Amino acid sequence: MSMSSETIVLPPSVSTRSAASRLGDLPMIPIIILAVIAFMAIFADVLAPHNPEVGALTARFKPPFWQTGGTMDHILGTDQLGRDVLSRLIFGARVSMVVGFTAVIFAGVVGTVLGILAGYLGGWADQVIMRITDAWLALPALTFAIFLAAIVGPSMWNIVIILGLVYWTRYARVVRGEVLSLKEREFVRLAIVAGCSKATIMRRHILPNVVNSAIVLATLMLGVVIVTEASLSFLGVGVPPPKPAWGLMLSDGKQGLMVGYWWLTVLPGCCIMLMVLSANLLGDWLRVKLDPQLRQL
Amino acid sequence: MPVLEAAGLTKHFQARRGLFSGSRGVVRAVDDISFSIESGRTLGVVGESGCGKTTTAKLVLGLEEPTGGSIRFEGRDLQELDPAGRRHYRKSVQAVFQDPFASLSPRMRISDIIAEPLVTNETVTSGEVRRRVLELLDLVGLPERSADLFPHEFSGGQRQRIAIARALALSPKLVVLDEPVSALDVSIRAQILNLLRDLQDRLGLSYLFIAHDLAAVAHMSHTIVVMYLGKIVEVGDAQTLARAPKHPYTAALFSAALPSHPDERREEILLAGEVPSPLNPPSGCRFHPRCPQVMPVCGQQEPALAQVGDRFVACHLYDQARH
Amino acid sequence: MAATPNRPLLEIDNLSTHYVSAQGTRVVRAVDDVSLRISAGETLGIVGESGSGKSTLALSILRVLPPAAQIVSGQMWFENEDLVRKTDTEMRHVRGKRIAMILQDPMASLNPLFTIGNQVGEPIRVHEGTRRAAAWRRACDLLKAVRIPSPETRVTQFPHEMSGGMRQRIVGAIGIACEPRLLIADEPTTSLDLTIQAQYLSLLRDLQREHGLALIFITHNLGIVAKMCDQLVVMYAGRVVESGPVSRIFNAPAHPYTKALLNSIPRMTDNRNRLTAIEGQPPDLSSLPRGCSFAARCPAAFDRCHKETPPEFNLEGGRTARCWLASVAMQSGAA
Numbered sequence: 026m027s028m029s030s031e032t033i034v035l036p037p038s039v040s041t042r043s044a045a046s047r048l049g050d051l052p053m054i055p056i057i058i059l060a061v062i063a064f065m066a067i068f069a070d071v072l073a074p075h076n077p078e079v080g081a082l083t084a085r086f087k088p089p090f091w092q093t094g095g096t097m098d099h100i101l102g103t104d105q106l107g108r109d110v111l112s113r114l115i116f117g118a119r120v121s122m123v124v125g126f127t128a129v130i131f132a133g134v135v136g137t138v139l140g141i142l143a144g145y146l147g148g149w150a151d152q153v154i155m156r157i158t159d160a161w162l163a164l165p166a167l168t169f170a171i172f173l174a175a176i177v178g179p180s181m182w183n184i185v186i187i188l189g190l191v192y193w194t195r196y197a198r199v200v201r202g203e204v205l206s207l208k209e210r211e212f213v214r215l216a217i218v219a220g221c222s223k224a225t226i227m228r229r230h231i232l233p234n235v236v237n238s239a240i241v242l243a244t245l246m247l248g249v250v251i252v253t254e255a256s257l258s259f260l261g262v263g264v265p266p267p268k269p270a271w272g273l274m275l276s277d278g279k280q281g282l283m284v285g286y287w288w289l290t291v292l293p294g295c296c297i298m299l300m301v302l303s304a305n306l307l308g309d310w311l312r313v314k315l316d317p318q319l320r321q322l
Numbered sequence: 323m324p325v326l327e328a329a330g331l332t333k334h335f336q337a338r339r340g341l342f343s344g345s346r347g348v349v350r351a352v353d354d355i356s357f358s359i360e361s362g363r364t365l366g367v368v369g370e371s372g373c374g375k376t377t378t379a380k381l382v383l384g385l386e387e388p389t390g391g392s393i394r395f396e397g398r399d400l401q402e403l404d405p406a407g408r409r410h411y412r413k414s415v416q417a418v419f420q421d422p423f424a425s426l427s428p429r430m431r432i433s434d435i436i437a438e439p440l441v442t443n444e445t446v447t448s449g450e451v452r453r454r455v456l457e458l459l460d461l462v463g464l465p466e467r468s469a470d471l472f473p474h475e476f477s478g479g480q481r482q483r484i485a486i487a488r489a490l491a492l493s494p495k496l497v498v499l500d501e502p503v504s505a506l507d508v509s510i511r512a513q514i515l516n517l518l519r520d521l522q523d524r525l526g527l528s529y530l531f532i533a534h535d536l537a538a539v540a541h542m543s544h545t546i547v548v549m550y551l552g553k554i555v556e557v558g559d560a561q562t563l564a565r566a567p568k569h570p571y572t573a574a575l576f577s578a579a580l581p582s583h584p585d586e587r588r589e590e591i592l593l594a595g596e597v598p599s600p601l602n603p604p605s606g607c608r609f610h611p612r613c614p615q616v617m618p619v620c621g622q623q624e625p626a627l628a629q630v631g632d633r634f635v636a637c638h639l640y641d642q643a644r645h
Numbered sequence: 646m647a648a649t650p651n652r653p654l655l656e657i658d659n660l661s662t663h664y665v666s667a668q669g670t671r672v673v674r675a676v677d678d679v680s681l682r683i684s685a686g687e688t689l690g691i692v693g694e695s696g697s698g699k700s701t702l703a704l705s706i707l708r709v710l711p712p713a714a715q716i717v718s719g720q721m722w723f724e725n726e727d728l729v730r731k732t733d734t735e736m737r738h739v740r741g742k743r744i745a746m747i748l749q750d751p752m753a754s755l756n757p758l759f760t761i762g763n764q765v766g767e768p769i770r771v772h773e774g775t776r777r778a779a780a781w782r783r784a785c786d787l788l789k790a791v792r793i794p795s796p797e798t799r800v801t802q803f804p805h806e807m808s809g810g811m812r813q814r815i816v817g818a819i820g821i822a823c824e825p826r827l828l829i830a831d832e833p834t835t836s837l838d839l840t841i842q843a844q845y846l847s848l849l850r851d852l853q854r855e856h857g858l859a860l861i862f863i864t865h866n867l868g869i870v871a872k873m874c875d876q877l878v879v880m881y882a883g884r885v886v887e888s889g890p891v892s893r894i895f896n897a898p899a900h901p902y903t904k905a906l907l908n909s910i911p912r913m914t915d916n917r918n919r920l921t922a923i924e925g926q927p928p929d930l931s932s933l934p935r936g937c938s939f940a941a942r943c944p945a946a947f948d949r950c951h952k953e954t955p956p957e958f959n960l961e962g963g964r965t966a967r968c969w970l971a972s973v974a975m976q977s978g979a980a
Contacts, residue, residue, distance in 0.1 A: 210425075211419040211420075212424060212425050212427045214385060214419070215417060217385060218383050218384075218416060219412075219416070219438055219439035219442055219492075220409070220412045220443050222442075230427050230430075234427075370841075480926075507694040507865065508694055508866075508906060508909070509909060509923040509927070510923075512909035512910075512911075512921065512922035512923065513922040515920055534838070537868075537910065538911045541920070561914070565914060575840060577843070578842065579839060580868025582871060583871055584872075584891050590843070592843055593843075593844070596810050596841060
């Protein structure tokens, strides 16, 4: 009993086609690098040839196998305590991954929620949240992190919380800006007319539309967070030894650099660089891919 | 009996005048207007940007709180309603907006979009919701499988049908139509206007129809309200008002409307200048600086909206006729 | 430049402009085999819905197409020169000087950082090498010509200090700055209020009369055509479906699409009659159906319409129509 006799032609499942074409040009290199690091982190127990935290003092400062004095037993050599560098790098990936991802997610959740609240509620809620954000942003991130680490003491999960507390403000800023334009959209006004509560509107209409931006930002933040974690470990207020973190390895190896033990610093440095670079490349790609779509919504 | 009556409705906005001066001005977006919408009828509102028609729609929808005056719905003043009454009002008044691309949440399925008012306001089982969604889709002439798609898979006209289906989900009494076809292609507009008319006949809906396309308003409306700078200048039956405007502004506005045929030659009244800022409206009759028939009294005394023949006009030209 | 008598100012023959996607897999025939002509002092309306190719046609005339679009065939004779074969440098001397264009959004058309005088004078400086001071004086005259009060103070102001209607008139002043022969207006009044639109349209008409301009109106609004134009070209899915003198087409449209379009517009004086709607949606330009592209929505379509694309039939009175029915009418009329 249709009111109008016309034939309505709907496009045949456009979504699948456009989704496939949208993801057609994945940046393969960063994805492969991140996948390898993630693989190492997950299967560290199986992959690592030695225990990363126990070394043999008889086998200190062994170079990688291709240099004279190197053995196939320690492919990438050993450190000042005779621990296997390859094993430490593999387990270090786990620390970097866990710290990086959880800190980024923690910061993202806090920042997005506060950003939505500030942007949508406006008024005093906006004032309070944004003034805190401004004050927060005015503090130098690393100094602030060191200060927090000094208070709560070093542990891996403390580092996660510290990094989350340091970096949530960036999400809050971006998300609030997005929400300010979203809340003027007609679908939000119609939701008010339909009788939706503020909480419902924020959850059902605002949140799904800012998630894209938050994800893009998270990918870009991953690099920043990993570098900060490495810096904290390097400065001795990060993940406590003997846990193998890349930043910590860098810090431990620095005395050896002058006397030719280059592998102790260059190898973890390369790992950090590759991971940060991949995360940033992926973030850039996502930003380009998701942004135009966001604007035309 | 009118579904909705507005009496002396007023909305002023505070505006900061300069960046550094603390002085504030008042934008008189809607200034002391009264109108009523009869059951099953369409009230058209026309006017140019800044005339207050969109603010009026927001006031009716409860998106803005009036500064003064009252809105009565089914005879009861909105200010005096208890929470249950307010909920009833919310459910009875729905809206369709101009931009079908902005009015549907891009990340929700059509079924969720249409069902949202229903789910929010009533306790219904998911089976009932689904049935109602399909019923509404059928009502606006969309196939059932639309329910599981996302908004970007539809064209502008189809999206506007979805927006209409959603507005009808709670079986409202009054639907505010704010430029419902102006974002659509010419060949699609007639489809939507016809659909709105059919729905009105079938469901006994009342419409508050706002558009800048005068012909569409004249076509859709029973009564037309002409607004200028927050004031009503003329109210009357749609057909007679469109054929023989009485207020000089209405006359100029309708003469500026584009003809539907090249042989249709109308008297062309070109107004000088542009609409003044509502921040600082002219004294007396707000139209007097641009009025081709201005008299000395117009700058001093504000004309009241009074009956002239078959309609109401706010103009000193008709002072004589009244006495 | 002595134009041959009777030769129109602009004559477009079988022009096709296609958009090709990055992978080269999707070809959109935005403008497909379009022919039209316009003489000096004439006003031509190009009417179509979004996606009908009318804006691409305008961009093709000025050769300012986006990188993905390409003129694939046809000729555009403007004052006896083929614009299609001109080099980019040669085209630069045509744009803004001999053919000018007015765009829809007056705010986006003006640079917020430069004064009005600077922007109105710019085409004169660029094309005629006029000195700054002289160009400034010309800008004053031009603002006067587009009826902007106290032009001497306005030239020193910035776009944000103007109202919407005034900005649109300034865009018009820039358009006529170099006294072009042809002015293309792409939806010039859609963002304006009714009374401001009326002012602007009467201004354009006066400018046309004074300067002997040829004017092309690109619009979706048949009302503008009824009010302003002598000749009309109706586009649908990239093709010209009907063309001819405006009053003849309005009185007796030859193509069912034109007829349906005219019937679907609400009229000020009708008594709430049901509108005759055109059912369905315009087709997807990248996968056009076989035959006539309007056939699926056409109330008068028959077998042949779905199988063969109708050519452009020349009808009496300088009209054309791309419809098999028009050919039938023509033959029966001749018999």
